[in-house]
Amino acid sequence: MPANPPGLELAYAFSVSIFFKERLRIDSPRGRVFVPAASGEVWGPRLQGKVVPRSGADYAAGGQLDAHYMLEASDGSPIYIHNRGYLRPHDGVARPDVPMTSNSGPWLADMPLYFRLAPTFDAPEGPHDWLTRSVILGTGKRYGNPDHTIFTYYEVL
Amino acid sequence: MADDTHRAAEPLSLEYAFTMTLVFGPPRLMKTPRGxxxxxxxxxxxITGPRLTGRIMPETGADFGTVRRDGVEDLHARFMLQADDGTDIYVQHTGYVREDGYIRLTPFFDVDRASPHAWLNNTILVARGEPSEDGLVLTYFAVK
Known part of the structure; x- marks a missing residue:
């Protein structure tokens, strides 16, 4: 192995809140879920704006997040996000048997999770097109009352 | 709405996992409606490093990337690995190859869930690429 592998730097870019009102599980061989985004906000040094209400959902299957939403930057630019990643209990932590339904309250809130994302974006050519040519990594945190997730995104420099 | 205590950025850190050398054969380029x-x-x-040692199974895959109109390549590389203990590992990568030399990828793995490498199934990693004489050297980091 190389004595001194090259390092990699991350720079905090922005955060996204997404609020949820329902969850639907399809009892299929792939274990598909449908979790639409009701609304949300975008803030941070590199992007500000909002989640376009009812513009998409997580269609996770096979234990992998597969969420597609539209964001709108504060200058009006439409931005597409494809949020791929994993949400699981941290190693050694048992996952509680919380049914993923609309009545399950703060689903997986307040427990240690490995909730990590490698999203891809599409954005118009212009001030936001860096999102289409830099790898972005993220971490998610679950909250209840109201039911929402906050995603924190970093640019891989 | 989120209260102010939610507004501090959650930290994220990386941990060196392994290094992969890739040798490419002669590339082909097609001009298609998608680029x-x-x-x-x-x-x-x-493959060498603290989290994985092994090799790429020869001639099991390729980069099937797309060069966009802005000159950036949307990389899409998939192939098979074999760990030193004999475990088969499927990997697919997406990422960017830029004209300024930036090469960054995110891999997604499929591995036997009973194997010692099952952590690759549900861990996000990122790789930085450096060109070599006959291919690429990729340095992988696990997102902690």
């Missing part, structure tokens, strides 16, 4: 379709076969390669 320039790249086919760059991965001939062979080696």
């Amino acid at each position: 320039g379709r790249v086919f760059a076969p991965v001939m062979e390669g080696q």
